[in-house]
Amino acid sequence: MTAEQAAGTAVERRxxxxxxxxxxxxxxxxxGGIVMASYVPRRPPLGLPTALACIGAAxxxxxxxxxxxxxxxxxxxxxxxxxxxxxxxxxxxxxIGFAFxxxxxxxxxxxxxxVMLVIFAAxxxxxxxxxxxxxxxxxxxxx
Numbered sequence: 001m002t003a004e005q006a007a008g009t010a011v012e013r014r015x016x017x018x019x020x021x022x023x024x025x026x027x028x029x030x031x032g033g034i035v036m037a038s039y040v041p042r043r044p045p046l047g048l049p050t051a052l053a054c055i056g057a058a059x060x061x062x063x064x065x066x067x068x069x070x071x072x073x074x075x076x077x078x079x080x081x082x083x084x085x086x087x088x089x090x091x092x093x094x095x096i097g098f099a100f101x102x103x104x105x106x107x108x109x110x111x112x113x114x115v116m117l118v119i120f121a122a123x124x125x126x127x128x129x130x131x132x133x134x135x136x137x138x139x140x141x142x143x
Contacts (some may be wrong), residue, residue, distance in 0.1 A: 016066035018130045021059045026123040029116040031035035033096075036113055040103045049112055056119045063126060078133035085125035093117040 032052035036044050100113050 013072075015134055016068070017136075018063045018067050019127050019142045021063045021066070021128070022123050022127050025056040025059035025063070025119065026127070028052040028059070029119045029123070032056070032116050033113065033120070036105075036109060036116075037100075040100070040105060043107055046108060048114060049116070053112060053116050053119065056116070056123075060119055060123055060126070067126075067130065072138050074133040074136035074138050076139060078129045080123050081132045082129035085128045086121065089121040089124050093121040096120075 029052065032049040034087075035049050035052075038044075097114060097117050100110060105113060
């Protein structure tokens with residue numbers, strides 16, 4: 001099988017909407033984070049950001065469940081990309097979290113920000129790694 005045939009096969013395969021669901025999850029936590037940041041240093045209302053974080057968490061969990069059911073997939077490539085992207089986004093989330101701590105965010109608002117940052121740090125690497133692995137050939141399809 002040539003590289004062009006393998007690429008054509010990867011494009012033609014149908015995948016679950018992992019990237020789409022995870023992107024919506026990312027949008028939910030970004031909007032929730034913007035709402036939280038707009039109140040700093042005052043105490044923000046937690047209803048809307050909590051609802052957005054719950055929706056974001058449910059969507060990323062659904063994405064992981066859909067992803068875990070894939071069989072013929074470039075898992076080796078997925079995990080290589082995911083690990084490095086996760087490292088980068090953990091550092092990014094830690095810096096953002098530090099900014100909230102530095103602005104004297106405490107208690108429930110800080111806990112909610114940390115939850116949203118964890119979802120953020122998982123969402124982006126998942127999107128990147130899924131997209132890379134989706135267009136890569138699975139190891140046994142090179143025959």
